[in-house]
Amino acid sequence: MLQATGEVWYTVVTVYSYYKGVNIYVRRMRSRERGPYFQLVRSYREGGQVKQEVLVHLGEHETPEAALAAWPSEIEHLRVIGRESRAEKLESKLTKLRKLWERENSSG
Numbered sequence: 001m002l003q004a005t006g007e008v009w010y011t012v013v014t015v016y017s018y019y020k021g022v023n024i025y026v027r028r029m030r031s032r033e034r035g036p037y038f039q040l041v042r043s044y045r046e047g048g049q050v051k052q053e054v055l056v057h058l059g060e061h062e063t064p065e066a067a068l069a070a071w072p073s074e075i076e077h078l079r080v081i082g083r084e085s086r087a088e089k090l091e092s093k094l095t096k097l098r099k100l101w102e103r104e105n106s107s108g
Helices: 064-080 084-106
Strands: 010-019 022-029 037-046 049-059
Touching: 049 064, 049 084, 064 084
Parallel strands: none
Antiparallel strands: 010 022, 022 037, 037 049
16 A cells, blocks of 8 residues: 555555456545545556556446446436537547456456
């Protein structure tokens, strides 16, 4: 856990895979303005150092499954209310998450 001035900034919620030194997990982040949010993160070693890459920002959804279930209707709602740019960004995240999820679930 990363700590700054005694406060925990994130916690690992669920580990989804561990394969050849690569961890994929959901990380719960703290936000002072909006409350907690979630990220799908890949952790790996490179040159003896641990590195982390955010694969997809899940927002308020605690699991990839929850995001996959909710985002299609959220995209539709954004289009109905005329927020096409936001709908396109969310649709891009949905497409990326679907590809990651399919690859992860087919490689077991």
